Amino acid sequence: MTARTDSRLQFLGATDSVTGSRFLVESGGRRVLIDCGLFQGYKLLRDRNRLAFPVAPESLDAVLLTHAHLDHTGYLPALVRDGFDGPVYATKGTAELCSLLLPDSGYLLEEEANFARKRKSSRHENPRPLYTAEDAVTSLESFRPRNFDQEIDLGGGIRATFVPAGHILGAAQIRLSIGDSAVHFTGDLGRANDPLMHPPRPLEAVDVLVAESTYGDRTHATADPEAELGGVIRRVASRGGVIVIPAFAVGRSETVLLHLSRLRDRGEIPAIPVYLNSPMAVNATEIYQRHQGEHRLTEAEFRSMYDLARMVRTVDESKLLNLRGGPMIIVSASGMLTGGRVLHHIAAFGSDPRNAIILTGFQAGGTRGAALLRGDDTLRIFGRDVPINAEVVEIGSLSAHADSDEIIEWMRAAPAAPAMTYLTHGEPASSDALRLRIRRDLGWNARVPEHLERIDPAAPR
Template sequence: MSVNITFLGGAQTVTGSKYLVEHAGVRVLVDCGLFQGYKPLRERNWRPLPVVPSRIDSVVLTHAHLDHSGYLPLLAKEGFRGRVHATPGTRDLCAILLPDSGHLQEEDAAFANRHGFSKHHPALPLYTRQDALDSLRLFHTVPFFHPFEPHRGWRVSFIPAGHIIGAASVLLEVGGRRILFSGDLGRSDDLLMKPPADPPAADTLLIESTYGDRRHPEGTVLDELAPALERVARRGGIAVVPVFAVGRAQTLLHAIATLKAQGRIPHGLPVYLDSPMAIHSTQVFIDHPGSHKLSPDEVRAMAKVAHFIETPEQSKALAAQHGPMVILAASGMATGGRVLHHLAHYAGDHRNMIILTGYQTPGTRGARLAAGETSIRIHGQDVWVAAEVVQLRTASSHADSEQLMTWLRRLPQPPGQVYVVHGEVGASDALRLRIEHQLYWRARVPEHGSVWPA
């Protein structure tokens, strides 16, 4: 019997990854991500999946970022009762990310209802914090390199992918086929994370392509961040830094701690981490010491370099303080959360700075800021942007096009078919062309909703 893959997300877009693998009446969903970015993409989150959630037998997660895990609470809410298989690190991060995602959606809906700027009456969250907590009961953890059988005749292995704590590539063996899902691959030169492990042999490969058409610039995040922070400190301004709570926040904290220790930025420059989720995610680096490059002393320095802001009241109190100072707050693309309040408060002052720390999905506020727009809409209001906008080019935790090709060349033998996924159309097609012209492998960029054989 054939093995088929339905591309329910992460196809010709860098968000919403969901890949449904079917064989002999069994359905396994690899990744279960939220769509983010453009409104037409976000609206997909509200549409029913083409497969009834109760008929999905299990889920396998590559890692915890919401574009790979954030749909899980809704899947469970709508009837999924199977196991969610993940590495211990992914489970620990999902325990932080998913409830926070539900909480933010509840807060955003309540804010919209109070201020009347939603087109829906009343505005409702996609799912709640309690829905997320309920979905965590479905998790079953498996370490790297420990093959397991989620169903009879199905075999799954997790291989380290770098990127963030717990991130894995997934080898799925079923129906005589070996299907490898790259997940999000980390960099070989990442500041925090170890490089991805070499990939195993596979008949079919799904390769991410976030940076499929780009190379990271030379240099390090330390060299890029130091002059920006020194500049904003010199003019007494406030740097607002939208960060992804998992991975990017810790990279910035480690970089700031290192720069202060080296004397490259003022030692007394106040730093605030205004994200309970990022605070708790930093603890995961302590709990998983073998999963990253940092020494115990470096982890402690990273945790101590910032004042932790836990409550909304503490967050609001920052507005009464004067610069210079640095505020790190989620979310990394300015799509929601506390960073929106800081942007609304500080974006209009030319002494201030907005530091974008990585890839900005098209359609997000972060992408509009990176494009130089002088007005962005926050909570139904147009906010003038006079602050200096700096986009760090070296802080990404994704492999670039050269690093992706290097990983592909480490496959023991050519796969029969490559599907290029999790990238914007241009990035995916650029990587497809390189795979075909340089490696001479068959490669395709699948469309959303398409079904292809494994």
């Protein structure tokens, strides 16, 4: 029997949903948090953001981030405000993107609270944001960027290394050495044939694997995303409509623009105006341009993307888009319609059957994007019900997450099976489906951990 140690891994989030990535590692008197994400989607999950953090923030010695998306980083400003004063380690790309995402998140949270106060739509007399833009800016002072493959000694026998994950700029898998045990966190795995990012690095031999399972119960469509995108654009443009593409500001917006520029360069879509209406996406695209070694885009492709899209920066410019007619294409955040400028465009154009809304990525349960996918004919936006008569199209092949087949093939290349694989970052059906596939196809031990469960990395069960 393996001797027990003082090391522990606790699942503080992402165990019964895609969001809320938070994993606590304890060893040798040290406490390290892997990811510090927001819960998103269903209100039951979002309410967890308002609960006291499961451990005292001041008791944490360090935070490591897999990548910049808010379900992995978005709670960090609250953690710092409430007492965490240690270093936040991330790749250079992740640190730069967080300098955009976190202040914007704080601003939007403040806007939501102000809106609820004015409309008296909250059950609280004086609704307050989870944190402010100022809190977010303060949290950025804690960042300590590190290179891929640079070992970080965290004390207590814990050493960490960032390993490329694909997915988005800066995204990392995290390999931890905890005493004699190797624990590997996938973060969000990218795809082998992603048009934007390089593939995730293959898995090495580890004792414990904590793997994402966002698409664990499905495979992406094999259709050419450019062919699908081009068909929708030609169809809607011919009837004078507006195409609204909700896209995550980091990663997905760049991919959509890349496909649109290729279609335009080949003359496969008409020369209608294309607007990138997300200041964050505009700035993120510039960050991608500074980190060309991490992705597939060439300078010529960046120039083509910039020549294609008109960059919308101000609120007034954004409002004017809703007053002009089609045909035109608007790419705007957020990708799951949880907030941002895209909501104003859905409110303006969603009721007209000449128009189209193209969904380009995962839609977490409880979001407006998920409601569109299941065929809801109204969306609640800014306190009113907006009828949806526009054509709704999902292009699943644009996803930046590895699907079930791709995750299995990534695991299959490992030189040895982990003692245990824990499946996280998935809704219950997808996590359990991937668990069954891993057991059947690979013969590995795998299970779905419970929320707040604690395990011993030296004797995983």
